[in-house]
Amino acid sequence: MSFFLEVLIGGLLAGIMYSLVALGFVLIYKASGVFNFAQGAMVFFAALTFVGAQEKLGFPIWAALIFSLILMIILGVLTEKVVLRPLVNQPPISLFMVTIGLTFFVEGLAQLMWGTKVYPLELGIPDEPIAITLTRWGLNTDAVPNVLKEINSFDLIAAIVAGTLVAALAIFFQITRVGRALRAVADDHQAALSVGIPLKTIWAIVWSVAGFVALVAGLMWGARNGVQFALVFVALKALPVLILGGFDSVPGAIVGGLIIGALEKLAEVYIGPYFGGGIEIWFAYVAALLFLLVRPEGLFGEKQIDRV
Amino acid sequence: MKLKKVFFISIITLVLNGCGDKSSTDLTSEVEEAAPSQFFGIAGYRVGPYGPSGAPIATGYIDYLTLLNERDGGLNGVRLSWEECETEYNTAKGLECYERLKTRNPLGPTAIHPMSTGITYGLIDKAPVDQIPLITLGYGRTDASDGRVFPWVFPLMTNYWSQASAIVRFIETKEGGEKSLSGKKIVLLYHDSAYGKEPHEILKVEADNFGFDLVMIPVPHPGNEQQSQWMRIKKEQPDWVILWGWGVMSGTSIKTAKKVGFPREKMIGNWWSGAEVDTLAAGPSASTGYIAANMNLSGKNFEVVQEILKHVYQKGKGGDESYVGTVLWNRGVAQAMLTVEAVRNAQAKYGNTPMSGLQVRWGIENLSLTQAKLDELGFGGMVPPITVSCENHEGPGVVRFQQWDGEKWVSISDWVLGDQKLVRKMVEESAAKYASEKNIEYGCSS
Secondary structure, three states: HHHHHHHHHHHHHHHHHHOOOOOHHHHHHHHHOOOOOOOOOHHHHHEEEEEEEEHHHHOOHHHHHHHHHHHHHHHHHHHHHHHHHHHHOOOOOOOOOOHHHHHHHHHHHHHHOOOOOOOOOOOOOOEEEEEHHHHHHHOOOOOOOOHHHHOOOHHHHHHHHHHHHHHHHHHHHHHOHHEEEEEEEEHHHHHHHHHHOOOOHHHHHHHHHHHHHHHHHHHHHHHHEEEEEHHHHHHHHHHHHHHHHHOHHHHHHHHHHHHHHHHHHHHHHHHHHOOOOOOOHHHHHHHHHHHHOOOOOOOOOOOOOOOO | HHHHHHHHHHHHHHHHHHOHHHHHHOOOOOOOOOOOOOEEEEEEEEOOOOOHHHHHHHHHHHHHHHHHHHHHOOOOOOOOEEEEEEOOOOOHHHHHHHHHHHHOOOOOOEEEEEEOHHHHHHHHHHHHHHHHOOOOOOOOOHHHHHHOOOOOOEEEOHHHHHHHHHHHHHHHHHHHHOOOOOEEEEEEEEOHHHHOOOOOOHHHHHHHHHHOEEEEEEEOOOOOHHHHHHHHHHOOOOOEEEEOOOOHHHHHHHHHHHHHHHHHHHHHHHHHOOOOOOOHOOOOOOOOOEEEEEEEOOOOHHHHHHHHHHHHOOOOOOHHHOOOOOOHHHHHHHHHHHHHHHHHHHHHOOOOOOHHHHHHHHHHOEEOHHHHHHHHHHHHOOOOEEOOOOEEEOOOOOOEEEEEEOEEEEOOOOOOOHHHHHHHHHHHHHHHHHHHOOOOOOOOOO
16 A cells, blocks of 8 residues: 555655746747747756756856746747737737747757766755655654655755745736736737737737746756756657646646646556567557547647637 | 748757757758868768767867867878768768769778668668678677678677677676576567667577577667556566666656666666667666677777867867766767778788778778777777677677766676577578578678
8 A cells, every 4th residue: 555655655756847848838829829849948948058068168056047047038029020010910829839949949949059978966955765865954744644754855845836826826917907917818918918018028928938937947847857958858748737737727736736646656566567568658648638628628628619 | 921930040050059059950060171181971860769879979079179180280191081961860961972072082981881781781781882881889780690601791899799698698697607597587678770679689598598588679769668568567566677768768668667667677778779878868867787789888988088088178179078078979089090000901901092992991901900909099998809700790799898886987897798599590690591592602802
């Protein structure tokens, strides 16, 4: 039982890491109705800029963080100006296609600027069972159940970061004027424009915020695997999360991540051996697709009702 | 307005380019000179997911060719020229590169290092037609070691099966010698691809012979999340883990091993999981104790490395100097040396002019680099002595083990030979099967 719980908790926490990437997709989708294929590339660009600024330009961590954030904002603003603005009111498929092109551009730009080496990324977050971290901090762990002692400190911090991001974004979307404008734009570009919503500004803001989320995701994933090109593949982990949680739901990204993380880990450990292993990557997609049959808009996605 | 945009983007790109990594962005080429030269076509990869591994190899290869031009004026009076083509480790692009490189010189490329098992498979049927030797150092088809069936393919130094068998021998030694593996459990954590499945058969046979329990756990591509695989390993409680990884998978494995508390001293990576890019990705401290098999040693103390630093880098003609002395850069240098020595061998027979692919094939197949010769070339200790023949396109089949000490790789063994009798038997059986499927007549033409 304790091994089962260990796998389950490990899966839930791994799912949070997927949610961090999924959040970026959700933001863009909410604001423009576009599935941003370039989100993985943005994660890579952000993380590589962060470490590149330290390695090549000699920036301290705080300056590298600010520098990366500024570059992500510039990238967001330029994306709006050069890529999206000419496509206002075009079919969603055109916007989707342009994000595929953007992926190659961003991947290439990142490598052009900072090279293709692998950089280790040390954020100072311990990557060890929490019992060890607590003991190191001089805290007594006797009262902590054994299964919880095995939880990884890094995963726990990632969960806290993701939770904070979700709370902040939920407030942003629900309460602020800009957040409401974002939702209006997502519903209908032309209608939003006709009531005076500044579409260009809104898109620039949302791409910048998505850039910030990509930076956070890039730092967490980079600290885990090293900053390297393979970061673009973390987007693959986010897709089933989005399908399950709903493309336009911030809380859905978190809940979807938790479910997918837990399901795929349990499946790999308990069912995998009967299939020769290596099933988690497709199992997550199968689970998401099955869910689609029951609820096409995802767990928390907005139900689309079209008037005929 | 549009022009303004284009201008703006161009300026940004140009400015940002200044920060870039020279070796990652320049596709290096030494332009064909007026006098006939020996042309080397290089199918490498410096960008994309495997760029961090490909860049040092290509850089080392070119640095060695540059050394010969700068120090010796070429090879027996023949200048060396080359062109690099970016494959991104993509089979389709690799085949395009091959087609492009084979037309670049009247004699074609000296030999092609496809640098990918997928590209190698795509070229096996083409190479004999175009008469271009394929050198597949540590990758490609293992059974191509039987030169009677694969006369144009040379998996020089050692192949996957020799490596797997040598790893088992190494573990046996660590466990206390003969019969010490009986009752032990070894996990093979492998990249879920044709490459990752390469050692399955021989490890199964070795498990039967030695009496150890073999558990094989695949990691789906790209392998950037391995929580469940390592939970399984934790449950299995193996004595050793053999890591058959590539790219991001290797570093993630080492890091996740630390996460679940598996000792890195009990992890042995193969030669594609045993470079600085892997240990640095995991974090130098997380990797401390991790062991890797290798076909060449790392370090800057070898004479040839010092020569390259003196004649190439001090003149500003080298690539990225941070690669010098790393596992993969040294491998690139060794690859170039083997190719060049094959040409030198061919020149001894055919004369000191640029050699054709057919002549170079003879040069490789009759290559014999003794310890004395390697010492003379400055490679003593970096690679093992190698003798190639028509029957044996592999060579010595030995590997050496290095351990990460937190900062660098340290050699912890001599050259280790696996069960060559078993390996050779399996190679010949597999090659015979291939020959029968393709209606290939056995034999040695040289």
